[in-house]
Amino acid sequence: MNVRPLTKTSNERSDATRRRLIDAGMELFGVNGFDATTTRALADAAGANLAAIPYHFGGKDGLYRAVAQAVIDGLNDQMGSFLDSVQREMDAGVGSPHQAMALIERLMADFAEVVLQRPEADNWVCFVMREQMQPTEAFSILYDSPIKRMRDLFSKLLSHVSGLEPDHVRIKLTGIELLGLVYVFRVARASTLREMGWQTINEAAYAEVRTVILESTRLILRGLQAKN
Amino acid sequence: MNVRPLTKTSNERSDATRRRLIDAGMELFGVNGFDATTTRALADAAGANLAAIPYHFGGKDGLYRAVAQAVIDGLNDQMGSFLDSVQREMDAGVGSPHQAMALIERLMADFAEVVLQRPEADNWVCFVMREQMQPTEAFSILYDSPIKRMRDLFSKLLSHVSGLEPDHVRIKLTGIELLGLVYVFRVARASTLREMGWQTINEAAYAEVRTVILESTRLILRGLQAKN
DNA sequence: CCTAACAATTCATACGTTTGTATTATGCGT
DNA sequence: ACGCATAATACAAACGTATGAATTGTTAGG
CATH class of the missing domain: 1.10.357.10 (Tetracycline Repressor, domain 2)
Incomplete structure (x- = not known):
């Protein structure tokens, strides 16, 4: 249930993961739409682990919103x-x-x-x-x-x-x-x-x-x- | 493996089912896209049984093509x-x-x-x-x-x-x-x-x-x- | 005109996959 | 050694489809 714990020390590595996931989301959501894009495809494209999506964005929906932003x-x-x-x-x-x-x-x-x-x-x-x-x-x-x-x-x-x-x-x-x-x-x-x-x-x-x-x-x- | 057996006598009931499925497909595919539309939603919207889609159109893809036509x-x-x-x-x-x-x-x-x-x-x-x-x-x-x-x-x-x-x-x-x-x-x-x-x-x-x-x-x- | 037999269609259900997410353990920096 | 991030795995739900039984409609023999 821990979503983006807002560490004081901005962790570069996690920021990079988030950015890679957002980039992947921009590409895959944009081209294929929400439903046609699987979390596994997103994780693969971002070179991240599957669990990074719920972890950083609370879920697929959260990543989608982050991509919109x-x-x-x-x-x-x-x-x-x-x-x-x-x-x-x-x-x-x-x-x-x-x-x-x-x-x-x-x-x-x-x-x-x-x-x-x-x-x-x-x-x-x-x-x-x-x-x-x-x-x-x-x-x-x-x-x-x-x-x-x-x-x-x-x-x-x-x-x-x-x-x-x-x-x-x-x-x-x-x-x-x-x-x-x-x-x-x-x-x-x-x-x-x-x-x-x-x-x-x-x-x-x-x-x-x-x-x-x-x-x-x-x-x-x-x-x-x-x-x- | 029997897809639209092409009976001589045009069967009204099956034609009606096909048409209802195509109408439902036009609406649901059009609004939500291919992946976001489930075969169950299609069958429900058409008032048809789930198996009617593979039976009449060979599958979800076939229905999509029929809708395009x-x-x-x-x-x-x-x-x-x-x-x-x-x-x-x-x-x-x-x-x-x-x-x-x-x-x-x-x-x-x-x-x-x-x-x-x-x-x-x-x-x-x-x-x-x-x-x-x-x-x-x-x-x-x-x-x-x-x-x-x-x-x-x-x-x-x-x-x-x-x-x-x-x-x-x-x-x-x-x-x-x-x-x-x-x-x-x-x-x-x-x-x-x-x-x-x-x-x-x-x-x-x-x-x-x-x-x-x-x-x-x-x-x-x-x-x-x-x-x- | 009836009815038994057959084919066409519909239905309920089950099966193997894939989905998103939860869980647990491991790596890593401070 | 502690906390955060990542990784591997597990799991329940939903997906498309296959299957066999039930139903409907058609047709031929009486």
């Missing part, structure tokens, strides 16, 4: 800097719709880079998508993520572009739509690869995808601006 | 008519880019209706998305679906709009992008509801979503047209 942390690592950057520029004052559009395009480019190019994303994107489709108790952890920060930034910036209020229905839905422009190439990756005749989304392929995403973004933004 | 059939039922309709009009000759744009908008509206409004969609959308993220052997069954037909229609129509070849990279990616405009509201439904403060995507909410989807579609199409 690690996903958030990873998102913060990968998205925090450019979110902060845009936030700062926004706080300094958005002079024109054109400036707001430029910031949104930057957000989209950086987000696409993270979601479609970073190899680490392979794991957490699937993890998050699975929680979207069938939320567990871990969904609340994931909801307050950098992605929500990004949606909020979108709302404010889109407000500058369109002249509508940031919490206007149209604005919020458009923000979700923009994220969808990126998500679709990850979620429907299997179909995309097959349709395009690609083996992977390599450098050249990503360049094409990125172009289309940014082009569509620009068009949607320009349309939103022209309207009001 | 049923998903295709359902898609054909729900999308076949408007796909045929657009196909006919296209074959009759697309006179102007404007006409092609109108057809694409019709496709998008009908597709959104099916994906976001039909209650039956709740099951198969999750089923398909799961196969997208982690394709099993059933993916091949699903790939040759009405959705591929729709992508092909998009390619041809987008070709008319833009002047580019139907198999041009930009064209195909734009087709995927358009589908993403619809998918995102289903896949990221949990976040959408939470973000919008909605309980469900009811009539009024759907009207807003539909407006945004069609607006974005129009903007992307117009941009594609203006470019060449």
Whole structure:
């Protein structure tokens, strides 16, 4: 019944085991889902003993929650800097719709880079998508993520572009739509690869995808601006 | 070892059992995935006996494949008519880019209706998305679906709009992008509801979503047209 | 029209595996 | 030598499937 006894002296070895288990969980839970991932597979992948899971996390569920938290942390690592950057520029004052559009395009480019190019994303994107489709108790952890920060930034910036209020229905839905422009190439990756005749989304392929995403973004933004 | 003995006289009772098991599989596999769905849960939901699964489908895998096929059939039922309709009009000759744009908008509206409004969609959308993220052997069954037909229609129509070849990279990616405009509201439904403060995507909410989807579609199409 | 015989299906149950976790013992640093 | 972390093993529960009996539906002989 002894779960993470919180020793004063931070034990490096146990921290390493926890981290390895979380890494393994990110990979296996993300790819195969909760039920399809066995504790034995997790322990093997982490190079840890089977009993380390109940010991460190109280059980399989606890490890899953820890992985969810690690996903958030990873998102913060990968998205925090450019979110902060845009936030700062926004706080300094958005002079024109054109400036707001430029910031949104930057957000989209950086987000696409993270979601479609970073190899680490392979794991957490699937993890998050699975929680979207069938939320567990871990969904609340994931909801307050950098992605929500990004949606909020979108709302404010889109407000500058369109002249509508940031919490206007149209604005919020458009923000979700923009994220969808990126998500679709990850979620429907299997179909995309097959349709395009690609083996992977390599450098050249990503360049094409990125172009289309940014082009569509620009068009949607320009349309939103022209309207009001 | 006797699997579906193919009696001359079609047995109503066994057909009904198969159908109930497939319906239960559509629901449970779709929502919870393959591993999280137990044969006992399937049998209970179908009001059938446990042994009916190996008997009629050869096992859990066989039932899963049968459900995948049923998903295709359902898609054909729900999308076949408007796909045929657009196909006919296209074959009759697309006179102007404007006409092609109108057809694409019709496709998008009908597709959104099916994906976001039909209650039956709740099951198969999750089923398909799961196969997208982690394709099993059933993916091949699903790939040759009405959705591929729709992508092909998009390619041809987008070709008319833009002047580019139907198999041009930009064209195909734009087709995927358009589908993403619809998918995102289903896949990221949990976040959408939470973000919008909605309980469900009811009539009024759907009207807003539909407006945004069609607006974005129009903007992307117009941009594609203006470019060449 | 009835009914016995047969095949097809459903059912209750049992079996071997695999699952997650508990238990106990061993290693290791302070 | 003491406490924490790891390791090997054991165990109850749940899993998918196999098995044989019971039930249902169909068909042929009277």
